[in-house]
Amino acid sequence: MDKVTMGPKTLMYPMPTVLVGASVEGKPNYMAAAWCSIACMAPPMVAVAINKARHTLKGINENKTFSINVPSTRQVVEADYCGITTGARVDKSRVFESFYGKLKTAPMIKECPVNLECKLFNTMDCGSHLLVVGEIVETYVAREAVAGDSPDIKKVDPLIYSDGKYYRVGECLADAFSAGKAYKKSR
Amino acid sequence: MDKVTMGPKTLMYPMPTVLVGASVEGKPNYMAAAWCSIACMAPPMVAVAINKARHTLKGINENKTFSINVPSTRQVVEADYCGITTGARVDKSRVFESFYGKLKTAPMIKECPVNLECKLFNTMDCGSHLLVVGEIVETYVAREAVAGDSPDIKKVDPLIYSDGKYYRVGECLADAFSAGKAYKKSR
Numbered sequence: 172m173d174k175v176t177m178g179p180k181t182l183m184y185p186m187p188t189v190l191v192g193a194s195v196e197g198k199p200n201y202m203a204a205a206w207c208s209i210a211c212m213a214p215p216m217v218a219v220a221i222n223k224a225r226h227t228l229k230g231i232n233e234n235k236t237f238s239i240n241v242p243s244t245r246q247v248v249e250a251d252y253c254g255i256t257t258g259a260r261v262d263k264s265r266v267f268e269s270f271y272g273k274l275k276t277a278p279m280i281k282e283c284p285v286n287l288e289c290k291l292f293n294t295m296d297c298g299s300h301l302l303v304v305g306e307i308v309e310t311y312v313a314r315e316a317v318a319g320d321s322p323d324i325k326k327v328d329p330l331i332y333s334d335g336k337y338y339r340v341g342e343c344l345a346d347a348f349s350a351g352k353a354y355k356k357s358r
Numbered sequence: 359m360d361k362v363t364m365g366p367k368t369l370m371y372p373m374p375t376v377l378v379g380a381s382v383e384g385k386p387n388y389m390a391a392a393w394c395s396i397a398c399m400a401p402p403m404v405a406v407a408i409n410k411a412r413h414t415l416k417g418i419n420e421n422k423t424f425s426i427n428v429p430s431t432r433q434v435v436e437a438d439y440c441g442i443t444t445g446a447r448v449d450k451s452r453v454f455e456s457f458y459g460k461l462k463t464a465p466m467i468k469e470c471p472v473n474l475e476c477k478l479f480n481t482m483d484c485g486s487h488l489l490v491v492g493e494i495v496e497t498y499v500a501r502e503a504v505a506g507d508s509p510d511i512k513k514v515d516p517l518i519y520s521d522g523k524y525y526r527v528g529e530c531l532a533d534a535f536s537a538g539k540a541y542k543k544s545r
Contacts, residue, residue: 181402182396185527187372208370211484215367220399248537251537252538253538281361293482297397297398298399300399302491304484304489307367314361315360321369329372337531338530339531347438350434350438354435354436
């Protein structure tokens with residue numbers, strides 16, 4: 172496979188679109204982020220990279236709590252709006268209906284099918300961005316997005332972010348921890 | 359929206375499927391991971407959560423280098439194979455054709471359309487997992503996956519991992535930094 176070098180670039184496929192929730196000076200604020208991932212299984216943790224200049228960081232520092240909200244494709248306009256505006260100049264507290272959980276200070280978005288309520292665990296200073304790691308203390312899932320005992324990604328219908336565009340999740344291709352057995356057998 | 363609580367759970371939508379490459383005792387090894395994200399813009403960095411018991415960590419500790427390889431749907435069998443086997447018991451050095459870049463010690467996968475060559479920056483001990491953060495020193499992209507001056511996600515055709523299944527990226531829904539303007543105007 173013929174490769175081209177592009178210099179150091181922030182490429183990852185696919186990336187999610189999440190809304191990071193924090194209470195800044197007593198008001199819910201939501202910022203859009205694509206650089207977010209699970210960080211640990213036991214205890215369950217999440218990591219999100221946040222530009223150090225972001226308004227949202229003030230709330231995370233203030234309360235040591237935040238939330239990760241997964242919008243569905245139905246919230247693409249509102250999610251993108253949270254990505255092109257800053258809470259420093261625009262009041263985003265009414266873009267969504269907020270609710271609070273165990274931690275009391277981490278606002279979460281009712282309209283989003285999945286919400287992770289997080290307690291700040293640690294941060295890593297990486298340069299332009301702070302990698303914010305939180306312990307997930309509770310998970311909230313829309314009843315209609317649940318199939319069996321866990322959410323179904325096709326019902327969550329999340330937004331994929333890539334290079335200035337949003338995409339939907341496509342068809343199921345294979346079962347994990349199973350597809351690879353075909354390779355094993357051919358050895 | 360009616361919500362159910364599920365306790366602390368490692369939910370994220372969507373998640374990628376990447377292959378973390380490292381040279382362990384002089385041999386290329388690749389492990390599958392879904393908990394991976396960009397961690398910083400300047401300098402470009404990537405974060406990946408790795409179970410502390412993983413064979414791959416030995417190579418990262420040994421060389422202070424690793425790679426993140428993004429397989430396409432064409433590599434679903436090989437990628438899954440790397441997820442159900444451990445380099446401690448199975449030689450995975452011939453599952454793919456490996457190549458090396460600037461750092462000399464981070465094996466990368468020729469067959470994968472995107473490769474990030476990384477120098478270990480820092481780690482965070484989160485519990486069961488170590489969050490491994492690397493500075494991206496070079497990016498390699500398959501020529502046929504490039505459109506204009508960056509890769510096109512539909513040409514990369516990456517694997518989405520969710521709850522024991524692999525999915526493909528679906529259709530484009532909207533332009534980012536643009537869709538939200540409709541919300542602005544309605545205020």
